Amino acid sequence: MITNFQNADPELFLASLSPKDIVDSLTLNDVKNFLESLGVDQIVMNEEKEYLICPTICHNPIHEAESMKLYWYHNHKIFRCYTECNETMSIFELYRRYMSINEYPIDLEEAETYVRQFVAHAVLAAPRQREKEINLSQYKYDLNIPAPKVYNENALDCGIIYHHPAWLHDGIKPEVMNEFNIRFSIAQNKMLIPHYNINGQLIGIRGRAFEEDELEQGRKYSPVQIGNTLYTHPLQFNLYGIDKHKEGIEKRRSAIIVEAEKSVMIDHGFYGEYANTVACCGSTFNKYQINLLTNFCGASEIIIALDKEYEDWRTEKARKYRRKIEEACKKYRYQASFSYIWDYDNVLKEKDSPFDRGQEIFEYLYKNRVKVR
Numbered sequence: 001m002i003t004n005f006q007n008a009d010p011e012l013f014l015a016s017l018s019p020k021d022i023v024d025s026l027t028l029n030d031v032k033n034f035l036e037s038l039g040v041d042q043i044v045m046n047e048e049k050e051y052l053i054c055p056t057i058c059h060n061p062i063h064e065a066e067s068m069k070l071y072w073y074h075n076h077k078i079f080r081c082y083t084e085c086n087e088t089m090s091i092f093e094l095y096r097r098y099m100s101i102n103e104y105p106i107d108l109e110e111a112e113t114y115v116r117q118f119v120a121h122a123v124l125a126a127p128r129q130r131e132k133e134i135n136l137s138q139y140k141y142d143l144n145i146p147a148p149k150v151y152n153e154n155a156l157d158c159g160i161i162y163h164h165p166a167w168l169h170d171g172i173k174p175e176v177m178n179e180f181n182i183r184f185s186i187a188q189n190k191m192l193i194p195h196y197n198i199n200g201q202l203i204g205i206r207g208r209a210f211e212e213d214e215l216e217q218g219r220k221y222s223p224v225q226i227g228n229t230l231y232t233h234p235l236q237f238n239l240y241g242i243d244k245h246k247e248g249i250e251k252r253r254s255a256i257i258v259e260a261e262k263s264v265m266i267d268h269g270f271y272g273e274y275a276n277t278v279a280c281c282g283s284t285f286n287k288y289q290i291n292l293l294t295n296f297c298g299a300s301e302i303i304i305a306l307d308k309e310y311e312d313w314r315t316e317k318a319r320k321y322r323r324k325i326e327e328a329c330k331k332y333r334y335q336a337s338f339s340y341i342w343d344y345d346n347v348l349k350e351k352d353s354p355f356d357r358g359q360e361i362f363e364y365l366y367k368n369r370v371k372v373r
């Protein structure tokens with residue numbers, strides 16, 4: 001049963017909640033916040049009848065989920081998918097499936113830890129303690145982000161310093177790989193990419209695989225296991241590169257959001273201390289990430305530089321993609337001005353990041369970016 005000591009020590013209180021307590025304590029708004037944190041931007045909420053409808057993220061990767069067939073029934077506290085899954089699932093199970101589809105497999109216990117943070121009344125008092133950790137608080141603090149687990153740096157010692165030819169070929173400079181603490185695991189044949197939070201603490205390690213069978217299984221990028229530990233972390237509560245580029249963002253008052261770690265490192269090679277690119281490690285961004293840029297790093301403009309998901313900008317596919325980017329930006333227009341990179345002149349190939357074709361092409365695209373009004 002839920003007791004009343006949350007005022008005394010919210011963290012202790014949170015830790016004391018059983019999975020059933022967590023589900024019982026969720027409000028409809030908590031569930032909405034939970035979905036938004038996953039990057040879901042279309043949510044229909046019926047407060048009177050106590051249900052909520054969202055795209056089927058239970059069986060589609062987030063950027064492909066469009067059909068509004070996933071329901072949350074608040075009196076039963078359960079999700080139900082009316083298409084492919086055709087079954088009910090708990091909020092934990094939904095999160096587990098979501099993570100696995102988006103290439104971040106976790107177990108149910110980790111899912112519980114994640115959902116636990118959305119029990120709003122309990123979390124309300126929690127941020128105070130975190131404010132001390134983050135030493136950038138001339139900016140208003142209103143992030144309700146749970147502190148991710150911090151790992152020991154020694155984990156990286158299993159990898160050697162090696163500048164993989166594939167990455168050199170892609171334009172990442174050796175000194176930049178060193179600066180981002182990139183290692184290579186001979187045993188696993190993969191690049192180790194440490195992820196740090198804004199304070200420079202290690203919160204996860206992703207691997208870039210080179211083994212044929214891993215590539216065939218679609219595991220080109222996935223969390224790394226070293227010993228018994230899987231170095232996983234909730235990607236949506238961080239931005240890759242924020243620790244290295246917070247000063248560049250502050251100086252330029254702007255930040256660029258890209259999809260992949262590689263683009264962050266290429267940008268660093270271009271602009272050094274003025275580099276201001278961070279990666280959302282997916283194709284969506286959410287309010288936590290926007291808050292991180294505006295409230296902590298002082299960005300007043302945010303430039304969306306996602307991969308080119310179209311061959312020609314005049315096609316219906318491109319138009320649809322463009323609408324999606326604009327709508328995502330408009331949600332946060334009161335926090336910053338937004339613009340996005342758009343390839344009118346076909347200087348990029350399909351699937352390219354705007355950083356993939358060299359500095360000159362990037363600067364051309366950057367100058368011609370489209371403002372969101």
Ligand SMILES: [Zn+2]
Pocket residue numbers: 056057058059081082083084085086
């Ligand atoms: Zn489903």
